[in-house]
Amino acid sequence: MTLPIPHSAARGLSPWQEFKRLGHCLAGRGGGPDWAVSEALNALWLTLPGPGHALPRLHVAVRDGVPLSALPARWTLPGTAEALPLVRVRAPRACLQSAPELRPRARPALVGSATALLRAQDGGRSYLLTCAHVAVPDLLRGFGDEVDLSHASATGRCSVVDWRPAPQAGTEHSAVDAALLSLDPQTLLALQTDGGLLPSGLAGRALADQAVSMRSHRGDFPGQLKVYWSGPVDLPGVTPGVADYFLDRAIGYCCSSRSGDSGAAVWDTSDRLLGMHLAGIDGVGSGEPNAIYGPIAPVLEAFRVRPWLRGGQLADVEMPAIVPARPSNLAAVAGVTRAGSAPTVSSTTLSDREVVACTLWGEARNQGERGMRAVASVIANRWHSHYRRRQSAREVCLDPWQFSCWLKNDPNLPRMLAVARQPDAPYQQALALADPLLQGTLQDITQGARHYFAVTLRKPPAWAAGKSPCAVIGDHLFFNDVD
Known part of the structure; x- marks a missing residue:
């Protein structure tokens, strides 16, 4: 049971001011009690104000190996006469839940990210999703090629099972740039347990100026949806200056992406999966869309798969239709994208x-x-x-x-x-x-x-x-x- 901060604390430092001061101590800046150090605590948190006049509550997360009794049960806020009860709990240190880093063994300099964990619609095997241009960057690669996976929760080797489109075939149109990678049961379980690739659901609607996050192996980066996008795509490290394929029905957005983010998941603010990051756009001005993602629905339809969600559930494939952001003429003049994909012939x-x-x-x-x-x-x-x-x-x-x-x-x-x-x-x-x-x-x-x-x-x-x-x-x- 958590205990409220006493009313009398308001006569001295406010709970928020004291919370910030303790945070400085935890960061090694000193000036606080001897127990408010990183050697003893993993974190501390103050509940946000609720409706009405509910008082916040202060918790301290004690590190493993440090007995709870080593911390005082109460702490007197400076400037007050009453002691503040400390709610002492065990809690792990926060860890970034970035996506796995992927590297084709045949091209280790080529780096990409993972989008999601998928399962065949017929209930068969599970797969890892990434971009086709990451897993199959050229015509010498294909079925069975190996991709190294590196992540805090799992390391291992995947193999290419299927991909679309095929590499380097001019300006053939494609609505997807995706590949399925097989992975062993241990790696699948580790990634499911970690949870970083498990969205809360599927989002089928994209709106202008909607806030999103791109979840790369580098971390999570905020973004904002802007436009419809269609145009040629170039993979500079493989076919520099050449349009490898023509991407249809993508969405342009603003985000601090860079090489290696291809395949990163794009989530909305409710942690629902919108799509997968495909490329950046060169030569655009400030505030204009500088990145592209492909909606997830065409990928699920093409491969007949469903994403794993939190809690071990599978997403319902009967999703609402994807409605991209408002159209703009920016898509027509943005030029060829970088870090693009693999084209297809037909x-x-x-x-x-x-x-x-x-x-x-x-x-x-x-x-x-x-x-x-x-x-x-x-x-x-x-x-x-x-x-x-x-x-x-x-x-x-x-x-x-x-x-x-x-x-x-x-x-x-x-x-x-x-x-x-x-x-x-x-x-x-x-x-x-x-x-x-x-x-x-x-x-x-x-x-x-x-x-x-x-x-x-x-x-x-x-x-x-x-x-x-x-x-x-x-x-x-x-x-x-x-x-």
Whole structure:
């Protein structure tokens, strides 16, 4: 039970004046009682005035190893005749709850921050969220690459699981710059226990001049929301002066950000997660937005994940729509951002040969040349029979909902598009198969199949009901009796 400060204290030093004086003592400036030193106390606090005439209460947090009895039960405020009861408690020293520092092992000079802890929407694995341009800064990096994590509560190594967009592909538009990192159960538990990455909830609305905080590995920094923002983004340390991708639907804000803050969480004043810091803006005047964050909702939708919240709860994914701050023409003239991200390629930037090769790689790269040849046969059979009125191999590959590797939310998509820029051995095989397909000389090894599905599917597609496969090649069942 805490005790009120006596009324008579008002005749001498006020409780607030005495509180400040004791604070100076705790900081080593002397002039106070011998017990008000950092060797004995971790902190002291005075409750803020409440409604009416409620009196504040003074507590002293005694350090471990120092008995509570070593401090007096009462202390006489200078200038008063009455003693002030001291409420002696055990309490740890305050610690900064900054985000973990992240460094890709392949590029240790590149530093970023973590945004949040996420869990797959289907209840599967948990992940650490950061920026794609931190985890996958160039075309030589990708799935399985390791990222070192350093934090007061945990150190360890994460690995890249998924990311969007893919690196260095010009001015392709993207609403997210995000990557998922896997982490071991011990690191996950340590970060959950620390709580620095756990917001109180999700905030879906951003308002002009709204106060926020950016939570970087360097600490927490205040900010103020200003504008809608869309524009090209540059990663100076990797592709200096080149627009790596075009960011859509971001929000510009004022904040003291610097290199290494990419991935930092942006919270509102109620500790709700708004989004993730992506970049700074060069060449703006005082009071104009000098930083950019991406709203969290598109990230959650793209990866089908939910954030962990305080108290071990998962956020509800049915969030209100993101409504950015008031529009401004600043976004149009601010220029290219710094500390940017990774761009993506899409079907619009690929040749017909590359679209076909990407499809073969995305659908059957783990099944060898024969497995990819079988998928190529299906593409050719659909093309030459004008299936679904498609008039080219390209149109067949990009036909909506036909080849899963091209689905917007398929985890294959960013890796498939990245490999088109930095071919691996299976992609080289896919390119070699694309040539005879496009020339009309590819030998069909599927007996005319126009459909297939993976044997690993838990439930066969509806179109396969009552049908019999005409070929089994690799992990795929092929059908030539589907209309």
